[in-house]
Amino acid sequence: MNRIDLPVGEDDLQAYLDGRLGPDRLEAVRRYLEEHPAIAGDLERDRMLLGELRDRLGSKAAEPIPARLRISSIRAGVRRRRWSNVRSVAAVCAWIAVGGLGGWMANGLLVTSDPAPVRIARIAEDAMAAYRTFVVEVVHPVEVRADEEAHLVGWLSKRLRTPITAPDLTPLGYRLMGGRLLPGGSGPAAMLMYDDDAGSRLTLYVKTDETEETSFQFLEEDGVSAFLWRDRGLGYVVTAGTSREALMPVARLVYDELERQPEPKPANQL
Incomplete structure (x- = not known):
């Protein structure tokens, strides 16, 4: 069996989405999508989401190289x-x-390998584990409540040795409940929790991470969804028990809110 005859798999679909398919596989994937309209719809939705993300993050290309x-x-x-x-x-x-x-x-x-995927998996795994642990708490979901927001962000900023802010998510109906300090492997991490009128909760997990900046990445596990990205020396993970489509506007708003904040100072200037 040559490559043209191989069944269409996830790698082919991802390559088709990225425009990396050779002509020999392109026709096979097109036929497959014609025969599977549901998958074709999902792929078109992903294409639109990626396009929106490229538009939003495209300004990064014009910024000075860190x-x-x-x-x-x-x-x-x-x-x-x-x-x-x-x-x-x-x-x-x-x-x-x-x-x-x-x-x-x-x-x-x-055997040595690129450590970046390991770091990505670890920060997402830690954030989702923290979400599952504390989102169900009734009495103590957070360590410091929102009515002490100034104290909360000051304390977390001091422990992470970089300025931390609590994004305003009220345009999407979410209010800050508070936050807590968490162990984050190589250093501390911060978690902020939000809820809405229906009692739905989501978390923003923040950890220092000096690897290169990234655009959004999506993960889903057992009904828990997360968007993660890195920017200006910090790793961010927005987590909720909802779908990718429902969580995407939250991740965008968090990103936009954080982008409006000034460039963090080095740790020794805090």
């Missing part, structure tokens, strides 16, 4: 990661020599 993304900084980072990988491999080899690690385990440890 120092961390300059060629010299990237090269220095690559050198540091390579040296770190060399030291990690050396440490693994030492453990193999001393303890005799198993064959498949040694192979897994010695």
Whole structure:
């Protein structure tokens, strides 16, 4: 079976959406979409959402390149990661020599990979776990309530060592309930919780993250949806027990609110 005859899969649909399909697969995918109108509708919806996101985030291209993304900084980072990988491999080899690690385990440890997807998965997993833990709380859903908002944002800003703000989501019917400090792996994280008149709750999870900026990414697990992105040294995750379509306006409003805030100062200037 050659590639033209292969069944159409998720990789083909994503490549079609991104405009990366070669002519040999393009015709196969078009036929598949004609035979599956529901999937074609979903794909068209995704195309529209991506187009809207590109329009909203396109202004980023006109901004000055952050120092961390300059060629010299990237090269220095690559050198540091390579040296770190060399030291990690050396440490693994030492453990193999001393303890005799198993064959498949040694192979897994010695394979290096891009850490970015791991970081993405970790921040989303932490945010969704925090949402599930605290959104059901009746007495103590937050640590500091909204009537002490100034104290809340000041405290969280101090602990994260960067200014934190609470976006105003009242245009979408959500009010700030309050927030709390959470452990975030390599450092603390902040969580703000909002609710509406129907009692629906959502959270905004914030953590320092110096990796490169990203556009929105969507995740869904067991009925819990999340949009995440990175901007100006912070990682953000908006989480709720709702659909992607219902959560998208919230993520957009949070992004717009945060974009209107001044550039965060370095930690040593707080």
